[in-house]
Amino acid sequence: MDERKYWNPILETLPLEKMQKLQLMKFKKIFEFAYENSPFYKRLYKDAGIEVGDIKTFEDIRKIPKVEKGMLREVQQREPFPYGDMLAVPIEEVSTFRQTSGTTGTPVYQAETWQDWECYTECWSYILYSQGYRNTDRVFIPFGYNIFIAFWGGHYAAEKIGCEVVPGGVLDTAARVLKMQELRCNAFMATPTYVLGMAETARTKLGIDVAKELQIEKITVAGEPGGNIPTTKRRMEEAWGAKVYDHIGATEWGAWSFECIEQPGGLHIIEPFYLIELEDTETGEPITEPGKEGKMIITALEQQAKPCIRFDSKDIVRWADYQCDCGRTFRIIDGGVIGRADDITKVKGVLLAPTAIEDVVRSIPDLGNEYEVVVSKRGDLDDILLKVEMLEGKESAEDAVLARLKDQLRLKTNLGYRIEIHPYSSLPRYDVKAKRFKDLRKKGK
Numbered sequence: 112m113d114e115r116k117y118w119n120p121i122l123e124t125l126p127l128e129k130m131q132k133l134q135l136m137k138f139k140k141i142f143e144f145a146y147e148n149s150p151f152y153k154r155l156y157k158d159a160g161i162e163v164g165d166i167k168t169f170e171d172i173r174k175i176p177k178v179e180k181g182m183l184r185e186v187q188q189r190e191p192f193p194y195g196d197m198l199a200v201p202i203e204e205v206s207t208f209r210q211t212s213g214t215t216g217t218p219v220y221q222a223e224t225w226q227d228w229e230c231y232t233e234c235w236s237y238i239l240y241s242q243g244y245r246n247t248d249r250v251f252i253p254f255g256y257n258i259f260i261a262f263w264g265g266h267y268a269a270e271k272i273g274c275e276v277v278p279g280g281v282l283d284t285a286a287r288v289l290k291m292q293e294l295r296c297n298a299f300m301a302t303p304t305y306v307l308g309m310a311e312t313a314r315t316k317l318g319i320d321v322a323k324e325l326q327i328e329k330i331t332v333a334g335e336p337g338g339n340i341p342t343t344k345r346r347m348e349e350a351w352g353a354k355v356y357d358h359i360g361a362t363e364w365g366a367w368s369f370e371c372i373e374q375p376g377g378l379h380i381i382e383p384f385y386l387i388e389l390e391d392t393e394t395g396e397p398i399t400e401p402g403k404e405g406k407m408i409i410t411a412l413e414q415q416a417k418p419c420i421r422f423d424s425k426d427i428v429r430w431a432d433y434q435c436d437c438g439r440t441f442r443i444i445d446g447g448v449i450g451r452a453d454d455i456t457k458v459k460g461v462l463l464a465p466t467a468i469e470d471v472v473r474s475i476p477d478l479g480n481e482y483e484v485v486v487s488k489r490g491d492l493d494d495i496l497l498k499v500e501m502l503e504g505k506e507s508a509e510d511a512v513l514a515r516l517k518d519q520l521r522l523k524t525n526l527g528y529r530i531e532i533h534p535y536s537s538l539p540r541y542d543v544k545a546k547r548f549k550d551l552r553k554k555g556k
């Protein structure tokens with residue numbers, strides 16, 4: 112068994128000052144590479160009056176124009192097909208196509224060179240290694256291997272670390288549970304929705320309590336916020352009798368963050384590969400102090416095919432004011448991604464983050480995992496309808512649950528709700544990413 116604590120002991124314990132020197136050096140390199148090789152970036156920078164040698168200090172980085180998702184969609188409408196003129200390498204060097212899921216609009220096409228993919232896998236190796244994955248593990252990967260990036264990186268990194276990987280591609284949920292049981296797998300990776308869904312399928316269709324009858328010790332989740340919502344995390348850990356670790360990544364820039372085995376309450380940033388800047392959403396001023404929320408601007412420091420330089424992620428994050436007991440110097444964003452600048456909507460004049468509702472619903476033991484939130488207009492007023500499910504056999508506790516829900520929701524979100532209690536198993540189930548928040552006010556506007 113591999114007993115080393117870190118995947119890369121030098122980089123993972125580098126003091127911040129040295130890390131920032133490394134980041135500045137890498138930033139200059141990727142900026143110049145994009146300037147010279149990507150017509151899209153050349154146009155963007157020339158229009159802004161920026162020259163190749165303009166980046167000398169860390170502060171200079173803020174002069175570089177940001178990139179937004181809409182620009183990526185626009186550029187891929189242009190020739191040459193299919194990536195437009197954003198590519199910074201000849202098309203012959205592109206080794207993989209992927210695309211975003213399109214949850215916020217037209218999917219964005221993503222190109223990778225083999226070297227990009229090696230970086231992607233290396234980042235995932237930091238993630239899994241920090242979560243205790245070693246060469247003695249047998250890891251099940253229950254996802255549909257397809258055009259979405261999802262857990263492809265996790266698969267390759269688990270192999271790179273030396274784990275034994277079981278690809279659970281086209282099997283259905285019950286077959287996946289049975290295969291994990293048969294092979295005594297001790298780890299797997301999935302979205303939080305699917306982690307809970309698999310446990311439910313095992314119980315209702317197979318009569319299996321996965322916490323007792325399977326040998327899962329650790330689960331890596333990604334793709335949804337649940338890994339950093341305390342009550343959702345607790346439900347997943349209890350359902351499987353395993354530790355759950357969070358990871359957030361993105362198709363456009365890769366696997367940039369992880370929760371380590373210490374579960375510090377936030378995510379480490381893989382700083383040798385990613386430069387994160389925080390910016391005040393209203394003034395655009397940089398935020399360096401802990402505790403203050405801002406928008407995350409991200410640069411993938413080694414991504415070559417489609418460089419990602421100062422991308423406005425719209426993710427809302429804040430720096431942590433604590434260090435992690437694991438000893439890594441990679442900085443932490445507290446509580447993971449708190450929300451998206453797009454998603455945090457105003458309801459009745461109050462900012463509402465859907466993750467806060469999830470945290471309340473899943474803190475009440477008599478309620479099932481599923482819920483649905485529908486925001487609409489009733490006359491001139493905003494209306495929030497929350498649908499929840501009572502667990503079987505708990506129906507007599509309805510009144511008490513209703514009162515507790517109302518209290519907790521008002522306390523945590525400062526808003527009042529209409530609440531509907533539905534029978535167990537009647538709300539929609541999702542296999543991968545759930546769509547539990549619906550804002551009907553946006554339609555037709």
Ligand SMILES: [Zn+2]
Nearest residue numbers: 371373435437
């Ligand atoms: Zn840590």
